[in-house]
Amino acid sequence: MKSKSNGKDFCIFALPGLFCFLAVLIVPFLYGVYLTLTDWNGVSQEKNFTGLKNFAAVMRDGQFWSSLLLTFKYVIFVVVIVNVLAFGIAWLLTRGMKGQNFFRAGFFTPNLIGGIVLGYIWQFVFSRVFVSIGEATGWSMFEASWLSDPGKAFAALVLVSVWQLSGYMILIYVAGFMGLSEDVMEAASIDGAAGLVKLKNIIMPLMMSSITICLFLTLSRAFMVYDVNLSLTGGAPYGTTEMAAMHVYEKAFTSRQFGVGQAEALILFVITACISGLQVYLTKRKEVEA
Amino acid sequence: MKRKAVSRISLGLSLALLSTALSGCTFGFASDPDDPNEAVKEETIDTSVDTFQYDSSLEGTQITLLNTKAEIQVALEKVGAVFEERSGVHVEVMPVTDGDSPYTKMVSLYNSGNPPTLSILDTTDVIALAQEKAADLSEEAWIAEAEGYLTEVNGKVYSLPLCIEGRGIIYNKTVIEETLGEPFDPASISTLEEFEALLKRLAAAGMERPLSLAKEDWSLGAHQLQYIYETYDGTSEGAREVIEQIKAGELDLAGYDRLNEFLNAFDILKQYNVSAKDPLGADYDEMAIDLADGKTALWFNGNWAWPNLAEAGAETEDEYGFLPYFLNNDPTDFANQMIQGSPSKQVMLDGQMATEKQQAAAKEFLNWLVYSEIGQQMLARTCNIIPPFQNNPYEPADPLSRDIYEKVHQGMAFNASAIVPNDHWAILGAAMQKYLAGRSDRQELTESIQAYWDEQ
Numbered sequence: 249m250k251s252k253s254n255g256k257d258f259c260i261f262a263l264p265g266l267f268c269f270l271a272v273l274i275v276p277f278l279y280g281v282y283l284t285l286t287d288w289n290g291v292s293q294e295k296n297f298t299g300l301k302n303f304a305a306v307m308r309d310g311q312f313w314s315s316l317l318l319t320f321k322y323v324i325f326v327v328v329i330v331n332v333l334a335f336g337i338a339w340l341l342t343r344g345m346k347g348q349n350f351f352r353a354g355f356f357t358p359n360l361i362g363g364i365v366l367g368y369i370w371q372f373v374f375s376r377v378f379v380s381i382g383e384a385t386g387w388s389m390f391e392a393s394w395l396s397d398p399g400k401a402f403a404a405l406v407l408v409s410v411w412q413l414s415g416y417m418i419l420i421y422v423a424g425f426m427g428l429s430e431d432v433m434e435a436a437s438i439d440g441a442a443g444l445v446k447l448k449n450i451i452m453p454l455m456m457s458s459i460t461i462c463l464f465l466t467l468s469r470a471f472m473v474y475d476v477n478l479s480l481t482g483g484a485p486y487g488t489t490e491m492a493a494m495h496v497y498e499k500a501f502t503s504r505q506f507g508v509g510q511a512e513a514l515i516l517f518v519i520t521a522c523i524s525g526l527q528v529y530l531t532k533r534k535e536v537e538a
Numbered sequence: 539m540k541r542k543a544v545s546r547i548s549l550g551l552s553l554a555l556l557s558t559a560l561s562g563c564t565f566g567f568a569s570d571p572d573d574p575n576e577a578v579k580e581e582t583i584d585t586s587v588d589t590f591q592y593d594s595s596l597e598g599t600q601i602t603l604l605n606t607k608a609e610i611q612v613a614l615e616k617v618g619a620v621f622e623e624r625s626g627v628h629v630e631v632m633p634v635t636d637g638d639s640p641y642t643k644m645v646s647l648y649n650s651g652n653p654p655t656l657s658i659l660d661t662t663d664v665i666a667l668a669q670e671k672a673a674d675l676s677e678e679a680w681i682a683e684a685e686g687y688l689t690e691v692n693g694k695v696y697s698l699p700l701c702i703e704g705r706g707i708i709y710n711k712t713v714i715e716e717t718l719g720e721p722f723d724p725a726s727i728s729t730l731e732e733f734e735a736l737l738k739r740l741a742a743a744g745m746e747r748p749l750s751l752a753k754e755d756w757s758l759g760a761h762q763l764q765y766i767y768e769t770y771d772g773t774s775e776g777a778r779e780v781i782e783q784i785k786a787g788e789l790d791l792a793g794y795d796r797l798n799e800f801l802n803a804f805d806i807l808k809q810y811n812v813s814a815k816d817p818l819g820a821d822y823d824e825m826a827i828d829l830a831d832g833k834t835a836l837w838f839n840g841n842w843a844w845p846n847l848a849e850a851g852a853e854t855e856d857e858y859g860f861l862p863y864f865l866n867n868d869p870t871d872f873a874n875q876m877i878q879g880s881p882s883k884q885v886m887l888d889g890q891m892a893t894e895k896q897q898a899a900a901k902e903f904l905n906w907l908v909y910s911e912i913g914q915q916m917l918a919r920t921c922n923i924i925p926p927f928q929n930n931p932y933e934p935a936d937p938l939s940r941d942i943y944e945k946v947h948q949g950m951a952f953n954a955s956a957i958v959p960n961d962h963w964a965i966l967g968a969a970m971q972k973y974l975a976g977r978s979d980r981q982e983l984t985e986s987i988q989a990y991w992d993e994q
Contacts, residue, residue, distance in 0.1 A: 293670065392816035396819040487965075502639070503960065503965075
């Protein structure tokens with residue numbers, strides 16, 4: 249009897265979700281893997297099996313590997329800056345300062361603007377507003393558009409991403425800080441823990457669950473960055489800021505090498521999944537219960 | 539409160555920017571950032587005479603038209619509405635939104651089993667799709683009217699050439715005359731030396747950097763660099779031939795005259811570029827404003843730039859026109875006399891999913907555009923394009939299209955368009971950007987071009 253009703257419950261509650269999950273995620277994913285083994289051009293009715301040829305082409309595609317390297321660089325900058333900044337601001341915003349709710353909302357606002365829009369706004373800021381400031385003040389830093397220099401354009405990308413992502417992470421860290429038990433904090437203070445010691449030995453371990461989720465979110469988002477990349481720099485100047493996701497799209501649709509693009513997407517997926525998985529595993533181990 | 543106000547302002551700003559951003563076309567080749575909803579001064583259409591024979595059995599048929607030329611979206615909807623009024627065939631005009639390239643859109647539409655009956659595509663896309671997807675149009679009557687502008691794939695015609703587009707160095711005659719204080723005759727310049735002398739005189743007269751040079755990869759990679767193929771002998775056939783030679787490694791690019799000449803010319807443009815200090819920071823919209831306002835006198839672009847100029851305040855009565863892209867100092871070289879003008883957008887008919895009735899209705903629509911008095915007027919006036927059909931007596935209204943129209947009819951335009959792989963503009967556009975910014979030299983650029991073709 250028991251198992252029968254379990255089966256019914258499963259059908260009612262899990263099956264619809266499972267079906268959607270399979271239909272929109274697993275099946276397309278597997279189909280995508282299959283496409284990496286063909287020479288399909290995107291529209292043709294014919295798909296010829298080509299084995300691992302596409303992967304060999306990926307190996308030869310130097311641009312892909314350099315864009316992947318750039319993505320790594322970007323991920324490191326974004327993940328570190330976003331999390332340090334968000335952690336710090338969240339800490340400040342949970343100390344009972346005046347108007348802290350207002351600031352929380354304020355910091356979160358950039359996250360409500362879509363990446364494409366954000367990119368265009370900042371493009372205007374970097375190439376027009378900054379240049380005007382440079383003209384008016386003579387500061388050499390703002391003399392030319394940031395987006396026309398490879399190094400500065402990369403910095404611009406990191407800056408905008410940090411600006412966008414921090415708000416979200418602040419929110420999660422704020423929730424984490426609010427969840428810290430007053431008793432534990434007080435006990436720690438009575439035992440003589442203060443300042444950095446308290447941060448390192450009491451607060452950090454208790455905040456580990458927030459850190460896990462924030463690191464995961466920033467890692468996966470930074471690896472898959474496309475919208476800000478497209479609208480802010482579009483890969484300019486001369487393709488030096490083209491991240492991996494953008495390169496994949498260009499490969500598949502502009503160069504019309506569908507199979508190669510798909511294979512690159514798969515490689516990007518595996519790398520991202522491995523790194524995020526490893527991160528979750530490592531940080532989860534450090535989580536403690538108060 | 540202040541903060542809220544600020545965020546509200548920034549939101550408003552972002553929406554405004556979004557709307558401008560969305561209207562620009564990132565991927566299109568020849569028809570670039572323009573506003574599809576822009577109110578261009580419209581010519582009235584005389585609908586009193588209509589001798590076109592409509593097939594009444596097609597009434598009630600629904601067809602779709604994928605439009606990849608953003609600036610004529612509104613105009614095409616009007617054309618569709620008038621056609622429906624007359625023929626009873628409903629034409630649904632689908633736009634390609636920003637972020638989608640025409641080809642990407644076609645790919646997704648075909649994969650969803652819902653392709654458009656008619657689609658306006660770039661020539662390369664037609665060639666890529668024709669044999670498998672398109673209906674053969676070789677037997678259509680309008681073939682005879684579009685002589686010289688047809689694209690053949692394996693000896694068959696799969697597309698109707700919609701418009702002629704041309705490019706060169708746009709001049710603002712009034713500004714040149716005001717700056718130099720003397721009449722300006724564009725025909726008096728026929729060599730690169732003379733062109734450089736003009737630039738020098740403009741600079742001496744106070745217009746220090748009289749020329750705008752777009753940094754966009756489609757402009758540099760497709761419109762500029764492709765001169766090296768298209769001026770081989772001024773025909774599409776010649777362009778194909780030279781590309782084959784480069785691919786096969788039979789032609790040494792470093793010793794190829796046209797490449798060297800092109801770079802000589804490009805270097806001069808670079809030198810007099812209004813944003814020479816930060817060439818990759820140049821802003822496309824600002825170039826139109828600069829030319830209309832007289833901050834510059836010249837702009838390398840094509841007739842699709844008119845909506846931008848109109849938005850910047852240029853009037854159809856103003857005197858704008860094209861100078862050739864001067865390549866050398868031989869006044870008899872066709873490249874120094876003529877500007878490039880060739881069909882740029884093609885209408886392809888789906889032969890795979892469209893029903894016979896839809897195909898017939900679509901063919902009627904194409905015939906109507908070519909033969910009916912109303913269709914002819916609407917192409918030239920409502921859409922403001924240069925129709926490649928000999929029987930169309932209507933002239934386009936804006937000065938840039940008019941100049942190309944006249945040059946085509948006087949034989950002062952060469953019809954060559956190089957068929958290059960789809961990523962040519964993106965990849966070699968980036969190489970050209972690097973050269974423009976002065977971060978690579980001729981040798982590196984030449985090697986990039988050779989490397990690109992070796993990959994193909």
